[in-house]
Amino acid sequence: MTSDQLTRPVGPAAPTADPTGRLPLVVYVLAVGTFLMLTTEFVVAGLLPEIAGDLQVSVAQAGLLITVFAVGMVVGAPTMALLTRRMPRRTTLVLALVVFAVGHLVVAVGSSFALLLAARFVTAFATGAFWAVASVAATRAAGPGSSARALGLVGAGGMLANVLGVPLGAFAGQLSTWRGPFWALAALALAAVPLIARHVQRDDDEQQPVPLRSELGAMRSGRLWLVLAACATTTGGVLSVYSFISPLLTDRAGLAPSWVPLVLVGFGVGSLVGTVHGGRLGDARPHTTTIAVAASTTVVLLALCLLATHPLPTVLLVVLLGLLGLSANPVLSALAVRFAGVAPTLGVAMSVAAYDLGTAIGSGAAGSALDSGLGATGPAVVGTGIASLTLVPTITIAVVRRRRLAGGRP
Template sequence: MHDEATRVPLKGRSSRLPFVIYVLALGTFLMLTTEFVVAGILPDIAADLRVSVARAGTLITVFAIGMIVGAPLMAMLTLRMPRRVTLMLALGVFAVGHVIVAVGSDFGVLLAARFLTALATGAFWAVAAVVATRVAGPGMASRAVGVVNAGGMLATVLGVPLGALLGQFVGWRGTFWALAILAVVAIPMIARHVPRGGAEHGSVSIRSELVALNSGRLWLALATCAATTGGVLAAYSYITPLLTERTGIPANLVPLVLAGFGVGSLVGSLLGGRIGDSRPHTATIVAPLATALILTALALVAGASIPTTILLVLLGLFGLGANPVLISLAVRYASHAPTLGSSLSVAAFNLGTAIASWIGGIALGTGLGTTGPVLVGAVIAALTLIPATALALIQRSRAAETSPESVNALS
């Protein structure tokens, strides 16, 4: 029995990507929007639920924890499940989780709903890239995955600012209702356009996938994933209080500032991917170094609106620019288990988010105030240089052993 998702004509194939790729991009748009949108409506959630901003920030932390568990776990549990079914179920659970948050008033219930939503998000992320590569075929696999990932990056440009803006007009719960409705709309689109079948066959086992965990370079790449995102999210998770209380930016202008960060992250992702094709380890070292400097500068000039806004755009540009490169390295070093490598990189990104947002929340309650999370982010970004540099040195050594001419490529 053939996998329908892999049937790609060899001749006469159109250069246009199948419509399902854009459906998957819509899914990743929703997934990343829900992960980051809480940062833009955090004060409103805290006020409505009568909890501190730091405690409300645990809604970000618990989602990240759910992604840590969900991405690799779902990648393993759904190995033999039709991917079309997995994607539909993930969107269904995603919608239910958002409805629970939209109508809930107990903070513990909201935390549980966010965790459930994160599990569904992990399942979707773990499967979407694989479906995209197989539907598009080998000749356009990278382009297809790029479009799917662009849906996630677009969330920081449009999804998060629009979610924050919607929250100002109809309340923060309206943002979660909107995400739930969009997820429901996406389900029949997945049902119609994702090919039937698409499960892994009997030759694939969890045991054979886990062999990839023996790669030391994979673990260094994952450590870099966690730290590089942690540095950015420690600051970004609590950026709204800093902008309104310290910088003095009106609440109605905060979505515009967040959009600037999103534009920076979208451009950074595209540039980082291009640079990463030829010099991946240069990208993974320069990005956290620049991030640490930007966050340090942000803490120093947080009282001035224009410099703060410019620095936030640069934070998006450099802070998330290396992420596509890191995902590619994780997939490469996972060898024969690319789905596991991809899902583990998602888990690592969210592990960094969970730890960093938790520490950032603690710093927010200290004498450092709203600049505390920014300084925490600067420290974490600087620590990213340790695994990133170690990975580059190991790769340089391996390249020297195989081909002296390839040392400079650091590939």
């Protein structure tokens, strides 16, 4: 399967790719926005002990700040895609950043755990809207032959959060207070508003949106739902472990707390490299990429379960998990755009919802496993089981694709 078979132009005026192979500047601008979005989702992972101590809840309970954000994304991404379907993409992105900033200010000053949960839930709606619209804007700008690569770069902005945002948040939380990173994210979101407003252009076809009935009808695609299942399991498997990586490293592997941010950097660098190269591979061989990533991620997580008491192997496996675990996500997002047909924004929104459904289920199950007899190894056991399920939809999609080609269908 070639790169121009992977995706189709989104809308009637999808541009052609730059003949030099370079992606448009707007794709990099959108990656800046996704950097903020993924930073806020997982900065909590490096601050769980500090948050739990300040709010007088258990570490597992503090982990609900990750789970409730994921649940908000599950509900918010498709809901906001439908509610903002008649709005220019630029307007939607700017409003999403403003709501994002307000939500972080509430977390920064709030003292009630219930209030923080509510603020995280509302912020997730804005994040879901931004991520879905940014993904479609990136694919339009890059053209049909570079869709997965563009999504890989936008996703790499999120992965860069694991390299810089999340570790810096963990350092700040240890040096001062866990509230500092939330103040910083609010300020950065407001600073990003003029950047997005300047570089994201309004498309002519946004004045003539696809009828709602047609968009909802596009959701009947069986292949789309297989992709969504793969989105949920691949992310749920990896992030169930990542959400509780701090107790795994300190309680099980015996590392000092000061090492946790450095390991998070290693995971983030691996994720950044894996996402960029996963997008490149996925433009040419999408199905091979998704199957290989699912299989290798399962093996890495299983090894992490078995070797968690050994510090050096554990650190290396966490970095390897970052490199492999999320590298197929841009490919899955590009397939979601393709299989959603006339409803690309809703298709991407559904993939975002699926990613976070997996995160919510995975982190929730991992929190329960952390409090069980499995202890700090519990999240890795949960992650292994969830990640292995990714092989079912990815292999099925490849088989369906082969049968369709044999029958003369695209």
